[in-house]
Amino acid sequence: xxxxxxxxxxxxxxxxxxxxxxxxxxxxxxxxxxxxxxxxxxxxxxxxxxxxxxxxxxxxxxxxxxxxxxxxxxxxxxxxxxxxxxxxxxxxxxxxxxxxxxxxxxxxxxxxxxxxxxxxxxxxxxxxxxxxxxxxxxxxxxxxxxxxxxxxxxxxxxxxxxxxxxxxxxxxxxxxxxxxxxxxxxxxxxxxxxxxxxxxxxxxxxxxxxxxxxxxxxxxxxxxxxxxxxxxxxxxxxxxxxxxxxxxxxxxxxxxxxxxxxxxxxxxxxxxxxxxxxxxxxxxxxxxxxxxxxxxxxxxxxxxxxxxxxxxxxxxxxxxxxxxxxxxxxxxxxxxxxxxxxxxxxxxxxxxxxxxxxxxxxxxxxxxxxxxxxxxxxxxxxxxxxxxxxxxxxxxxxxxxxxxxxxxxxxxxxxxxxxxxxxxxxxxxxxxxxxxxxxxxxxxxxxxxxxxxxxxxxxxxxxxxxxxxxxxxxxxxxxxxxxxxxxxxxxxxxxxxxxxxxxxxxxxxxxxxxxxxxxxxxxxxxxxxxxxxxxxxxxxxxxxxxxxxxxxxxxxxxxxxxxxxxxxxxxxxxxxxxxxxxxxxxxxxxxxxxxxxxxxxxxxxxxxxxxxxxxxxxxxxxxxxxxxxxxxxxxxxxxxxxxxxxxxxxxxxxxxxxxxxxxxxxxxxxxxxxxxxxxxxxxxxxxxxxxxxxxxxxxxxxxxxxxxxxxxxxxxxxxxxxxxxxxxxxxxxxxxxxxxx
Numbered sequence: 001x002x003x004x005x006x007x008x009x010x011x012x013x014x015x016x017x018x019x020x021x022x023x024x025x026x027x028x029x030x031x032x033x034x035x036x037x038x039x040x041x042x043x044x045x046x047x048x049x050x051x052x053x054x055x056x057x058x059x060x061x062x063x064x065x066x067x068x069x070x071x072x073x074x075x076x077x078x079x080x081x082x083x084x085x086x087x088x089x090x091x092x093x094x095x096x097x098x099x100x101x102x103x104x105x106x107x108x109x110x111x112x113x114x115x116x117x118x119x120x121x122x123x124x125x126x127x128x129x130x131x132x133x134x135x136x137x138x139x140x141x142x143x144x145x146x147x148x149x150x151x152x153x154x155x156x157x158x159x160x161x162x163x164x165x166x167x168x169x170x171x172x173x174x175x176x177x178x179x180x181x182x183x184x185x186x187x188x189x190x191x192x193x194x195x196x197x198x199x200x201x202x203x204x205x206x207x208x209x210x211x212x213x214x215x216x217x218x219x220x221x222x223x224x225x226x227x228x229x230x231x232x233x234x235x236x237x238x239x240x241x242x243x244x245x246x247x248x249x250x251x252x253x254x255x256x257x258x259x260x261x262x263x264x265x266x267x268x269x270x271x272x273x274x275x276x277x278x279x280x281x282x283x284x285x286x287x288x289x290x291x292x293x294x295x296x297x298x299x300x301x302x303x304x305x306x307x308x309x310x311x312x313x314x315x316x317x318x319x320x321x322x323x324x325x326x327x328x329x330x331x332x333x334x335x336x337x338x339x340x341x342x343x344x345x346x347x348x349x350x351x352x353x354x355x356x357x358x359x360x361x362x363x364x365x366x367x368x369x370x371x372x373x374x375x376x377x378x379x380x381x382x383x384x385x386x387x388x389x390x391x392x393x394x395x396x397x398x399x400x401x402x403x404x405x406x407x408x409x410x411x412x413x414x415x416x417x418x419x420x421x422x423x424x425x426x427x428x429x430x431x432x433x434x435x436x437x438x439x440x441x442x443x444x445x446x447x448x449x450x451x452x453x454x455x456x457x458x459x460x461x462x463x464x465x466x467x468x469x470x471x472x473x474x475x476x477x478x479x480x481x482x483x484x485x486x487x488x489x490x491x492x493x494x495x496x497x498x499x500x501x502x503x504x505x506x507x508x509x510x511x512x513x514x515x516x517x518x519x520x521x522x523x524x525x526x527x528x529x530x531x532x533x534x535x536x537x538x539x540x541x542x543x544x545x546x547x548x549x550x551x552x553x554x555x556x557x558x559x560x561x562x563x564x565x566x567x568x569x570x571x572x573x574x575x576x577x578x579x580x581x582x583x584x585x586x587x588x589x590x591x592x593x594x595x596x597x598x599x600x601x602x603x604x605x606x607x608x609x610x611x612x613x614x615x616x617x618x619x620x621x622x623x624x625x626x627x628x629x630x631x632x633x634x635x636x637x638x639x640x641x642x643x644x645x646x647x648x649x650x651x652x653x654x655x656x657x658x659x660x661x662x663x664x665x666x667x668x669x670x671x672x673x674x675x676x677x678x679x680x681x682x683x684x685x686x687x688x689x690x691x692x693x694x695x696x697x698x699x700x701x702x703x704x705x706x707x708x709x710x711x712x713x714x715x716x717x718x719x720x721x722x723x724x725x726x727x728x729x730x731x732x733x734x735x736x737x738x739x740x741x
Contacts, residue, residue, distance in 0.1 A: 205268045212265035213292070219258035226250045232481040237313060237347030244347035245314050252310060255303045259296075266296045308520070311513045312413060317344040320403060320411035321354075323469055324387070326418040326503075326690035327451065329540045329547040331591070332387025332395040332524070333416050333505065333690035338469045339383075341408060354470035357384045360406040369619035372629055373589040373652075375611045376541040381622065389624070390537045390593065391646040392416070392524030392689060393514070396507035398624055414507040416524075418690045419447050421503050422476070424494040428487060429479040434471060441472065451545060500730045502689040521731065524689045526593060526646040532558065532671060533648065535593040535686040536572060536694075542587025542656070550586055550657065551575045552694045558683070559701040560738065564674035566681075567601070568594070568667075574655060575662040584659035593648040593686075597672030600635065600642055605665030606653035608639030675738060678708075682735040685728060693729035700724075702738055710736040 226247050230237055237244045269289050274282055321340035328335035340354040361382040370381035371388050378385065383402035387395040396414050404410055426432065426443040433440050439449060450468055480491060498504045505524035508514040517523050526535060534556060540547055557569040570592065578584040590606075613619075632643040632652075641652040657663050675681060685696065703720040712724060712734045726732060 202272045205272050209265040209268040209272075209292075212261040212268075216258040216261040216265070219254045219261070223251055223254035223258070226254065232477070236344070236349035248310050248314050248347070252306065255299070255306060259299050259303055262292070262296050262299055266292050304516070304519070308513070308516045311510075311516065312508075313344055313347045315344075315346065317412040318342075318409050319344055319413045319415065320399070320408070322387075322399070322414065322416040324416050324418050324690060325451075325545065326420065326692075327447065327545040327548045329538055329588070329688070329690060330385075330387050331390045331537050331539050331689070332392055333502070334418055334547075335540070336384045336387060336416075340470075340473065351474070354473060355467075357382075360403070360408065363406045364402070366405060366620050367617060368622050369613070369625065371625050372611065372613075373539070373541060373654075375613065376587070376589075376609065377543055379614055379617065381625065387416070388539070389628070389645065390535065390591065390688075391526050392505045393507055394624065394646065398622070400509075401622075410509070412509050413513075416505050416689075417498075418503045419450070420501075420690075420692075421494075421498045422446055422472075424498060425476060425480065425491070428490050428494065429476065429483065432472065432475055432479060434468070434475070436471065437468060439468075447548070501693075502687060502691075502730075505689055526648055527684060527686060527731070528647065529595070529682070529684040531595070531673070531680070531682040531684075532566070532568070533593065533595050533684045533686075534568075534570070535648075535688065536590065537593065537688045538588040538590045538655075538691075540586060540588050542585055544583050544585060544587070546576065546578060546584060546586040548692065549577045551577060554694065554696045555699070556696060557699045557701070560675055560681070560703075560705060562704055564676060564679070566671040566673070566675065568598075568669055568671065570667045570669075571664055572666075573662060573664040574657050576657040576659050578659040580659045580661075585656060586658075587654070587656045589652060590655055590665075591645075591650040591652040592667060593645070593650045594669060595671055595673075596644065596647055596649050598649045599670045599672075600640065600651055601668040601670060603635070603638050603640050603651065603653070603665070603667040605655070605663060606638055606640060607656050609654045610639075675705075677740040678737070680735065680737050682733065685726065685732040685734070687728050687731055693727050696726045696728050698724045698726060698734070700736075705738045705740050708737040708739045710734075712736075 230244065230247055269292055272285075274285055319342040321342055322336050323338040323340070324330070324332070324334035325337050326334035336357050338354065339357050339360065341352040343350040343352060361384055364382060368381040370378065370385065374381065374385055374388065383399065383406060386398040386402045388398065389395045399414060400411060423443045423446050426441065426446055431440050431442045441449060483491065495504075499520070499522050502524050504522070506517050506522050508517060514523065518525065521527075536552075536554065551574070553573050555571045559567045559569075561567065572590075572592075574586070576584065576586055628643070628645060632641045634641055639653065641650075643650050643652065651667060651669070655663060655665060683698070687694075699721065700723075701721045706719070707722070724734070
């Protein structure tokens, strides 16, 4: 019986497996090891370990798949055979079932099941991975096809074909979505298996990022549509169809939406491994990544700028506009000769009044004690001299106080502009004709003509020497509003340039808006700096308009001593290019702002003035002026004032330069900190509000040390010094890391 059963067992195996059972178990182990090693190798290949032969292994995967399918077909036929055999021999089934309990049969049967199952799983895995790699190429094709639509949209935008751009953005978005659907339609199980592949993960990220960019493009089209409906005129902003406030809100929403999408897209792109992309597309990917980062940065800045514009113009605001003459330079920009009182109501400008500052000052009843140097021009303090402080926000508080005392309504916003702004805009708009004055104002003659009229003429239509600016202002705004689209980038560039050069400074009563303005450095404030600092601020207190003819050149020599102490030697040369005539003298009180706690070692070249307050005036004290003056010490030899203002130490004294004359002042001072063996040194240079560009030569001596890093260009850099020439048309921050040798 045992022999008969054994014979049936061999027959059964030969029929369905075409294999012979061997008695030695060692050969079975070798077969299993070979089987597993082969499929382990194929599975590793499928994961992309051997990338250089990727195409070859795709063919291998295909062969594996078809081989696996054939094997499964054999298994299926086997199952059917068993079923038929069982059906035909139902009566003998218990006997056949008993074979399972036969030790030799059970061992062979379960070995077969294990090998067949492992083969099926491995071969199916190979098929799925091969399919995944093929799908990766399809995904990338969709991604870069969509990117071509984005480029076409960009070209359409540059040609102001916004409808075409909208179409291209929609095509791009649909293309990217189609790529994602190709993946989704493969089934959940397939997606889960493919998710282990880095290529598939990166392809998903690329598709999602590109779709976000396409959606952001649609936001930009919406933004453009709203922006194009806004018109600027002498009456302010107006929008066709909706109010300016609603249109500004729509623009803000589009900006927020686009910014969020671009930020999310940039984050996805930055996480992509470039090696997952085809070699032919990597250069395009690098360019795309770079452009996306630039777009994200630009969009962030634009959002912040628009937020400031929105906060200024939308809502109800009282605006005080100050026309400051930088030909009679003051710490806060220039002599305030004309003011404008404006009201803003959701973008609409109502000009209440533009008039001479003397009209207001004549209404001041209080006798306010001025800062001591101001006595050279007036023994009382008025609004026209209120921009005394180098920090414009501090001057703005004094300006507000005087404006209220002289009958004005408390301003929410103060905007100070110099003639340099008007000159730049006239370059863009072209000449402006003022028939009432018999004048054609251009960028070349504006300063000369307005100065002559406002100081010399007594035959003006309204008998007001400052009325010319009141008449010019709305005409200039109207001409700006009529410019074509090609000219507006010049206007924006001019506006940005004048803000950076401090020909325009702003102050807001609202702390939130003031902080926004400060973040852009539009407030004309002295910046915080915990290392070296220099700002040269002069106030023309001689009653002459001569500062545009003063050429100022400075040289700063910074020397790091062996013990880390730092000595600065500052030379300032001022040359008056006017001829030797009456009223061409430039008489200025100069303040040199340096780090708080700096010690004055020596100074030469100043011209000390001994000015006393009148005894017969009963002054009312101004708290800010009192605090400024009460902390001043005076050098007994030169009369130089040593004081504190806006968190800085200043050295102040007089310098008078006559027409055709040149004078130099020199100061030596020690900084309040020392450098360690390895330490940072930085120098912040700040330009005065309203001043023209000035030349500064900086020499940095650091014997016994070496520069490990610096953020500025220099000339004649050697082992122990450097030399840098700077045109101070804006603020500069220069930094270096020094290491002791």
